[in-house]
Amino acid sequence: MEFYLDSADIDGIKKLARFLPIAGVTTNPSIIAKSGQPLATVIPALREVLGGDARLFAQVMADDAIEMVEEALALTALDKDLVIKIPVIPEGLIAIKQLKMRGIPTLGTAVYSPMQALLAGLAGAEYVAPYVNRIDAQGGSGIKCVQELQQLLDLHAPACKILAASFKTPRQVLDCLLAGCQSVTVPLDVAEQLIKSPAVDAAVAQFKHDWEQAFN
Numbered sequence: 724m725e726f727y728l729d730s731a732d733i734d735g736i737k738k739l740a741r742f743l744p745i746a747g748v749t750t751n752p753s754i755i756a757k758s759g760q761p762l763a764t765v766i767p768a769l770r771e772v773l774g775g776d777a778r779l780f781a782q783v784m785a786d787d788a789i790e791m792v793e794e795a796l797a798l799t800a801l802d803k804d805l806v807i808k809i810p811v812i813p814e815g816l817i818a819i820k821q822l823k824m825r826g827i828p829t830l831g832t833a834v835y836s837p838m839q840a841l842l843a844g845l846a847g848a849e850y851v852a853p854y855v856n857r858i859d860a861q862g863g864s865g866i867k868c869v870q871e872l873q874q875l876l877d878l879h880a881p882a883c884k885i886l887a888a889s890f891k892t893p894r895q896v897l898d899c900l901l902a903g904c905q906s907v908t909v910p911l912d913v914a915e916q917l918i919k920s921p922a923v924d925a926a927v928a929q930f931k932h933d934w935e936q937a938f939n
Contacts (some may be wrong), residue, residue: 725919727778727908729888731758731765735911742918749852749860749888751808751832755781771810775804775848780830780908782808783818785800791818795827806831806850813844823847830836830886835861837872842877844883851876854889855899866898873903892897893917 725746728736731754739745748769755762762781769779777804783794791814795807807822809815811831819829825845830850831843835858840851853872855865869887876883886906887899894915896907909917 724885724888725778725887725906727780727906729908729910730762730913731755731769732911733765733768733772739911739914740773741913745773745777746906747773748782749886750807750828751782756934762798763801766798766805770802772774773829778804778809780805780806782832784809786810786812786814788814788817788821792816792821792825795822795829796825799827806830808835808852809843809848811839811851816846819843819846819848823826829881832888834872835863835868836870837875840872840885841875841880844880850884852886852887852888852908855887855895856889856904857893858889865895866902869899869904877903 726744727747727749728745729749730736731750737750755765758765766779766781781798783791785791785794791809796805799805806828809818810831810833822829828849830852831840831848831888832852834840834851834853840853843851853868858865858868872885886908887904888908890896890909891915893913896909899907
């Protein structure tokens with residue numbers, strides 16, 4: 724199982740990396756824009772924080788296959804082990820195929836349906852990222868999408884893994900893992916909620932209080 728943080732907040736990632744089993748970090752154009760730093764700054768900083776074994780993900784901005792491939796090559800110059808995120812659109816499928824032939828790993832992103840993701844897996848994507856909460860927001864079921872997609876990949880593209888994304892609650896993360904997801908990427912606030920709870924804090928405080936009362 725691979726646990727990723729979906730963020731470019733270096734300080735926040737450092738804080739959580741002290742105790743969470745983080746496999747790496749995923750980013751997208753919105754996350755990078757929010758950070759206020761270009762990818763050329765963010766990617767090396769993330770590598771320094773997480774070390775050489777971590778997997779880092781960065782997304783292309785182009786919507787043409789040729790430009791996607793060119794942009795992917797430029798991104799891998801920042802970090803040779805970078806996984807390139809490609810939107811699963813017709814031009815994106817072309818780019819995924821071409822990058823696969825070049826030995827560059829990809830993630831099919833902006834996934835809203837199982838069939839869309841399966842096509843990315845068949846094209847050669849190493850990962851596909853269904854947007855769990857965004858699917859829910861459109862009236863669908865993000866968890867059902869993940870369940871159906873996992874079945875499809877097991878049957879037809881076993882080399883491709885789900886990296887579920889777009890979470891708003893810890894429960895969504897849990898349900899994806901129970902559905903067989905091998906990877907999830909979680910924003911910092913949801914990641915903190917996985918381990919923190921007012922009930923846990925209260926229990927620990929009570930233990931301390933009782934001990935001090937008994938033994939001064």
